[in-house]
Amino acid sequence: MMQTLAGPCFVASLIIFFVGLLVRAIWYVRGLDWRLERVAYGWHKERSIPGALVSIGKWLIPGGTAGWRSQPVAMVAFFLLHFGAVLLPLFLLGHTVVLEQTTGIALPSFPTALADALCVASIAGLILLAVRRFTSPVLRQLNSWQDWFVLILTFLPFFTGFMARLDVGAYDTWIALHVFTGELFLVLAPFTKLSHIVLFFMSRAQLGMDFAIKRGGDTRGGAYPW
Amino acid sequence: MSQILCSPTPVTTKEGIHALLADKGGEEYYRQMRNLKVDQNALAFDLQKTCKSRTRTWLEICAHCGMCADSCFFYKTNNNDPKQIPSYKIQSTLGEMLKRKGRVDTEFMMHAMDVAWGQCTCCNRCGLYCPHGIDTGVMFSYLRGVLFKQGFVPWELKIGSGMHRVYGAQMDVTEEDWVDTLEWMVDENSDEWPGLEIPVEKEGCDVMYICNAREVKHYPEDLAAAAILFHVTGTSWTVPREGWETTSLTMFAGDWEGCAQNLKRIYAAVDRLKPKMVVGTECGHAHRATVVEGPYWAGRESGDAPVPFLHYVEWVAKVLREGKLKINPAKKLKMPCTLQDACNYIRNDGLGKYTREIMGYIAEDFREMNPHNEHNFCCGGGGGLNGIGLYRKERNVGLKNKLDQIRATGAEMVVTPCHNCWDAIRDMMEVYEEHNIKWTFLKPLLLKMMEIPSHIEHVDQG
Amino acid sequence: MLTITLRNACLCCCGFLLVTFVLASPRIAAGGECLVVKHPAVDNPTMPAVIFNHDKHVAYVEKHESDCSRCHRVTSEGLSVAVLDVRLQKADGQVPYLHATCTDCHRAAGRGPSLVACRSCHAQGNILRAMK
Numbered sequence: 001m002m003q004t005l006a007g008p009c010f011v012a013s014l015i016i017f018f019v020g021l022l023v024r025a026i027w028y029v030r031g032l033d034w035r036l037e038r039v040a041y042g043w044h045k046e047r048s049i050p051g052a053l054v055s056i057g058k059w060l061i062p063g064g065t066a067g068w069r070s071q072p073v074a075m076v077a078f079f080l081l082h083f084g085a086v087l088l089p090l091f092l093l094g095h096t097v098v099l100e101q102t103t104g105i106a107l108p109s110f111p112t113a114l115a116d117a118l119c120v121a122s123i124a125g126l127i128l129l130a131v132r133r134f135t136s137p138v139l140r141q142l143n144s145w146q147d148w149f150v151l152i153l154t155f156l157p158f159f160t161g162f163m164a165r166l167d168v169g170a171y172d173t174w175i176a177l178h179v180f181t182g183e184l185f186l187v188l189a190p191f192t193k194l195s196h197i198v199l200f201f202m203s204r205a206q207l208g209m210d211f212a213i214k215r216g217g218d219t220r221g222g223a224y225p226w
Numbered sequence: 227m228s229q230i231l232c233s234p235t236p237v238t239t240k241e242g243i244h245a246l247l248a249d250k251g252g253e254e255y256y257r258q259m260r261n262l263k264v265d266q267n268a269l270a271f272d273l274q275k276t277c278k279s280r281t282r283t284w285l286e287i288c289a290h291c292g293m294c295a296d297s298c299f300f301y302k303t304n305n306n307d308p309k310q311i312p313s314y315k316i317q318s319t320l321g322e323m324l325k326r327k328g329r330v331d332t333e334f335m336m337h338a339m340d341v342a343w344g345q346c347t348c349c350n351r352c353g354l355y356c357p358h359g360i361d362t363g364v365m366f367s368y369l370r371g372v373l374f375k376q377g378f379v380p381w382e383l384k385i386g387s388g389m390h391r392v393y394g395a396q397m398d399v400t401e402e403d404w405v406d407t408l409e410w411m412v413d414e415n416s417d418e419w420p421g422l423e424i425p426v427e428k429e430g431c432d433v434m435y436i437c438n439a440r441e442v443k444h445y446p447e448d449l450a451a452a453a454i455l456f457h458v459t460g461t462s463w464t465v466p467r468e469g470w471e472t473t474s475l476t477m478f479a480g481d482w483e484g485c486a487q488n489l490k491r492i493y494a495a496v497d498r499l500k501p502k503m504v505v506g507t508e509c510g511h512a513h514r515a516t517v518v519e520g521p522y523w524a525g526r527e528s529g530d531a532p533v534p535f536l537h538y539v540e541w542v543a544k545v546l547r548e549g550k551l552k553i554n555p556a557k558k559l560k561m562p563c564t565l566q567d568a569c570n571y572i573r574n575d576g577l578g579k580y581t582r583e584i585m586g587y588i589a590e591d592f593r594e595m596n597p598h599n600e601h602n603f604c605c606g607g608g609g610g611l612n613g614i615g616l617y618r619k620e621r622n623v624g625l626k627n628k629l630d631q632i633r634a635t636g637a638e639m640v641v642t643p644c645h646n647c648w649d650a651i652r653d654m655m656e657v658y659e660e661h662n663i664k665w666t667f668l669k670p671l672l673l674k675m676m677e678i679p680s681h682i683e684h685v686d687q688g
Numbered sequence: 689m690l691t692i693t694l695r696n697a698c699l700c701c702c703g704f705l706l707v708t709f710v711l712a713s714p715r716i717a718a719g720g721e722c723l724v725v726k727h728p729a730v731d732n733p734t735m736p737a738v739i740f741n742h743d744k745h746v747a748y749v750e751k752h753e754s755d756c757s758r759c760h761r762v763t764s765e766g767l768s769v770a771v772l773d774v775r776l777q778k779a780d781g782q783v784p785y786l787h788a789t790c791t792d793c794h795r796a797a798g799r800g801p802s803l804v805a806c807r808s809c810h811a812q813g814n815i816l817r818a819m820k
Binding site: 027028029030031032033034035036037038039040042043044055059066067068070071074078133136137138139140141142143144147193195196199200202203204206207208210213214215216217218219220221224225226 | 279287353525
């Protein structure tokens with residue numbers, strides 16, 4: 001079973017993940033309509049490109065925007081989760097070994113201590129987000145089943161992976177669960193709010209261009225001061 | 227009253243406007259609305275056309291993180307009512323409509339109307355606080371368009387849209403009224419300012435001035451002030467006979483067809499008179515409608531107006547900078563004063579540096595509100611809310627936020643170069659009985675403190 | 689606890705490895721001869737060393753009508769100590785070579801840990817803990 005899970009299933013889930021997200025990105029761009037949105041996407045490149053880049057870049061930096069600074073708890077939780085969520089799948093030693101063996105692509109890998117720290121931070125971030133989702137009156141108003149579903153879907157690969165890494169028992173079971181939940185995450189990402197993996201960039205770029213092209217980029221001197 | 231007042235059809239006749247105006251407070255209009263059937267197929271079609279990948283993605287990837295809540299003054303002033311969270315407001319209206327593919331009833335549409343006009347001023351502030359770059363204010367504007375097409379629009383904005391369609395202005399000001407008012411203002415002021423004129427329909431000037439019908443109808447002295455300032459600065463200027471109205475209640479109403487009609491009137495004037503630039507009066511949404519969104523309604527691919535369109539604050543900053551307008555240092559504002567940043571041209575057109583430049587010339591004790599500039603809060607009356615009787619109570623609650631902001635600066639004067647902000651600030655002072663803070667447009671201030679160049683004849687009327 | 693970790697340890701990498709006996713190879717009734725793989729030497733190893741169950745691999749090879757040449761080169765001096773051609777790999781290629789050699793065979797055999805189950809083989813800490 002493990003051979004299937006780690007072999008064909010893994011390849012299939014990667015394909016679904018990448019193709020799915022690519023399709024969503026293409027669908028997003030193709031669905032943009034300069035007349036409807038009233039943004040001259042094809043014009044004023046000198047300010048639209050910096051506008052898009054700043055709109056993405058500043059939000060990737062903790063405290064980089066007034067929005068982040070105004071919500072320190074949310075910010076801490078998001079970044080705790082996302083550093084690990086973005087970096088570990090790519091640079092965890094086990095992952096790089098498998099990647100190199102299967103594709104020949106050799107990525108550098110994190111030292112164990114750093115990987116452990118990132119993983120613990122991500123799990124802490126997830127727990128913080130869950131607590132926030134559960135206790136904040138704002139989030140209680142907004143919560144939907146999908147919010148909880150993606151939170152759990154994200155939690156599982158971290159948790160199972162970390163249990164396997166601790167190796168305190170039932171290793172084979174934990175690693176199998178890790179591979180399975182990881183694949184589940186990959187497969188479902190394009191069809192859930194996890195699609196923000198790519199759509200975050202599209203949406204942020206759009207709003208950055210919107211402000212840079214149309215809403216004052218000319219007078220403001222380019223990018224919006226997020 | 228048996229006449230149909232509330233229907234999906236826009237008002238396009240004087241009779242239609244008079245019938246609506248005769249219905250005091252829109253009582254019968256709203257009664258009819260309660261029985262207005264939703265054309266679900268048309269709604270589904272409109273949603274399809276209105277919500278493409280940007281809007282659908284916004285609605286779908288919203289992480290329900292709640293970061294927009296605190297950015298909304300309605301949420302704050304309603305004791306953090308979860309129903310006032312921007313994300314909730316749009317998801318439960320436009321989002322729900324999309325989910326149900328337009329299969330919604332009259333009650334739902336009326337609720338959506340209450341939210342779209344009574345709980346959002348389209349100030350776009352929440353858009354700055356969303357990590358995913360979701361601009362809920364923009365979506366509300368589209369929701370208004372969808373509701374307008376089905377006839378679910380507040381009474382005053384139904385009238386406003388009709389006014390624009392019938393008179394080419396937000397109020398029933400005809401071309402004769404316009405030209406008469408201009409002549410009257412010249413007569414009224416030429417004793418004090420010999421040689422003052424308001425050139426109508428003059429070709430090839432540097433500036434074509436466009437304004438707000440309210441100025442023509444209710445405070446023509448604002449027109450006179452504009453004329454005097456152009457006169458004193460030696461500006462070659464004109465006003466068009468047609469296409470002088472720069473405001474757009476049609477934008478507030480979601481009447482996109484009406485918006486395009488306004489624009490085409492103004493652009494036609496530009497074509498006729500070929501000015502080097504157009505200057506619009508101290509109005510926020512007018513600038514948004516004419517300069518920011520307008521070029522798109524006129525179908526201009528570049529998104530740029532045919533000639534530079536300046537907001538009044540840009541023009542004032544320019545003439546101050548160039549020394550064409552000089553301020554008498556002794557007459558600068560001594561009292562602590564603050565500045566109201568209008569969402570529509572500060573957050574949404576980046577003109578904050580110009581208003582601050584102006585404050586540097588005219589005020590000795592200028593105090594910023596917190597937050598300010600791009601991150602300012604709406605005055606509380608934007609997006610047409612000031613004018614809607616049905617939501618007066620909701621608006622008055624929201625006004626408290628700006629009042630608190632103003633009070634915190636310790637200012638005794640709020641410089642307010644926007645009609646809507648000006649109204650909202652006037653009303654909040656009245657509603658909350660604050661009698662020690664004044665508010666003003668720029669023009670009257672400048673008239674009082676400018677130095678009159680020696681070559682300009684001025685007869686003191688003391 | 690003990691049985692679990694031993695099972696892990698002893699299911700570990702089928703042995704086409706160059707092994708040296710650093711510890712006395714413990715014989716455990718349920719498992720067989722378990723060796724700790726010490727080659728190639730890795731500076732500052734980030735993972736525990738591999739525990740290799742030689743007996744189990746021998747049994748498998750015998751049962752499937754194969755012989756030591758599955759893992760060892762037969763030379764004039766007898767069986768190579770090294771697993772196949774690991775010595776011919778350049779220094780930074782030896783670990784990947786072993787990863788590939790072990791797990792390819794596992795896949796073909798339909799038995800033994802796959803490459804993703806790192807700690808099925810990298811289990812030195814565990815077996816020592818278990819033996820105490």
